[in-house]
Amino acid sequence: MAKLNKDSLKTLSFITYFIILFVFWFILSGYLKSLLLFFGLLSVLFVFWMSYRAKALEEDSLPLKIILRLPFYWIWLFKEIFKSGITTTALIWNGKYSPQLISVKASQKNRTGIANYANAITLTPGTVTIEVDKKTFLVHALSKKLSEDLQTDDMNKVITDLDK
């Protein structure tokens, strides 16, 4: 994405947020009558105003830069979830679990990235982020293999690259 100054980036993220809200409204309602579309527009404006007032539209809450990479990231994440899900299922059935605590370092630069990484760890079955301390996570893993998978740092790199 080309270099933009701060104000135009902000405007752009406002517009994107507005479009996302409206598309969301449309998916949930499915109406195409102009009167109902108008009411939808009103409710979207109301939600927009509410989130502006709640200061939910600050700089890094709407990661415009990564929005195009998100679908690919989700596909990758689903693959990871599936892989570790199978491992966890096998562990539950054969009973060979050995729970352990490990600490994991995060290399993301902003708060959104760190939250994203912590969420991804919790989302993959078999690993749960217990505590976030600035840039180190305390992670509970169900077995040695799962904790080693995490310590190879692949997930960390993918999520850090998301924000480049």
Place this chain on the structure above:
Amino acid sequence: MSYNYIELISLVLLAIGCFFILSGSLGLIKLPDVFSRIHAAGLIDTLGSGFIVLALIVYSGFSLLSLKLLLIPLFLIFTSPVTGHAIALFAHESGYKPKGKNKK
């Protein structure tokens, strides 16, 4: 004939989803402590619900309805880690030690 294939695919996906939910429920009973049980709950949240929604999408055919169905796992992706993390953090803060080897 093609109708039957669609039914078969959604049936298989439903069976996979049910299997993951069964394993998750089994894990909830079988695993030793709070932290391990969260893993089992996570299995239900992500893979169980994911496969069942996928089966429903295949069954109903692609329409506006399937977009609505896709929103369910999307919201689960954001909310289920938060609840899991909240439970784990509270257990940790109140001094509950996980069983098994601990290396910090």
